[in-house]
Amino acid sequence: MEQKTMKALVYHGPNQISLDDVPVPKIEEPTDAILKVTTSTICGSDIHIMQGYIPSVQPGTVLGHEFCGEIVEFGSQVGGGFKVGDRVAVSCIVHCGKCFYCLNDQPQYCETARGEGMTSSMLFGNYINGCQAEYIRVPLAETGMHKIPEGLDDLDVLFVGDILSTGYFGAEKCNIQHGDTVVVWGCGPVGMCAMACARLWGPAQVIAVDLDDYRLHVAKKNGVCDVVINSGKEDAAAIIMDLTNGRGADCAIEAVGLVPTIDAAMKTLRVGGRLEVIGFGTPTYELNMIDLFMKNLTIGSGLVPADNMARLIELIHKGKLNLRFLATHSKPLNDIVEGYDIFGNKKDGCIKWIVTPYEK
DSSP states (O other): OOOOEEEEEEEEETTEEEEEEEEOOOOOSTTOEEEEEEEEEOOHHHHHHHTTOOTTSOTTEEOOOOEEEEEEEEOTTOOTTOOTTOEEEEOSBOOOSSSHHHHTTOGGGOSTTOOTTOSSSOBBTTTBOOSSBSEEEETTHHHHEEEOOTTOOHHHHGGGGTHHHHHHHHHHHTTOOTTOEEEEEOOSHHHHHHHHHHGGGOOSEEEEEESOHHHHHHHHHTTSOSEEEETTTSOHHHHHHHHTTTSOEEEEEEOSOOHHHHHHHHHTEEEEEEEEEOOOOOSOOOOOHHHHHHTTOEEEEOOOOSSOHHHHHHHHHTTSOOOGGGEEEEEEGGGHHHHHHHHHTTOTTOSEEEEEOOOO
16 A cells, blocks of 8 residues: 555544544554445544543544445455455454453453453544544454445445444343334434334334434434434323333333433333443433332343344345434545534534545
8 A cells, every 4th residue: 555644533632633644554463454444424422532521532543433444455364255345344343253252242342352451342433543534454354344245335334333233232132022112212323223123123112202303203204213202392201101001111222321311211111121221421320229129120231242243234235224314414534523513513403424535
């Protein structure tokens, strides 16, 4: 590769980001691959990083973790039949697929990809440089890269590396049964992915709760939910109880990460209900153990795993999932700082800001 420098969005400290010239990444280990980033996007956690809420991110880090790319080079130990020119979707979490945690469905805590002092496996745009750049180095590439099938483009599979995997994780862990009522608290991109994935288990109804009429409209229009509730204008608890014959929801997925929505989700579950918290927000939550005990509730949470990508790509390929409607805005890498403002501040009806390659 002749190009020596590239454009990349660099974090310099709280609320300080800029599009800079940085060195093009190189192969550092025989298990690495170098990709030309063909499409990326801005995630809610990127906004948290930019605002300084993620102390593990050091100044000088290239941001971004949700992307597709084209292989331009790979190390001698990258198997899997990959070749230069392959189009791939990539997990946001680096993992080996072979250690204790990877083999026990916890690749987000991969021993191979977790260094001293790290609370999870390596995350792009966090512990290592990310994808909001022209090129990216992918460690342990054989495990993290997934070929994009013929007939699909980047936008079909762009979200499988993070938000769609997160939504699937929430729905799967809720143990949804046929005929259940599922309430998803939060109608952002992750919440809508959770709604779409909940559909895979055949619930009787999926209810979306949010404060934003536009996002509720988008979810209903695109068929990922059956009922919408604006909890700022309506009594969400009363409506949920009415829709469930006074029992409460069977399952709840909290996709906001705030105390009021976690509280509301717990209070509107039936006895024996299940709650999965996939929203990333509040650092602490005071759990009422009496309510938990008396209602026999099951509550879970966790960081997105990285091992459902192949399954999700197949579901997309077979027409069972389609989240393209989330991509409301698209501009080249040149304009990514604008994207952080519009997406981060929920301007102009932006649900997901898509980043296309840098235009020279």
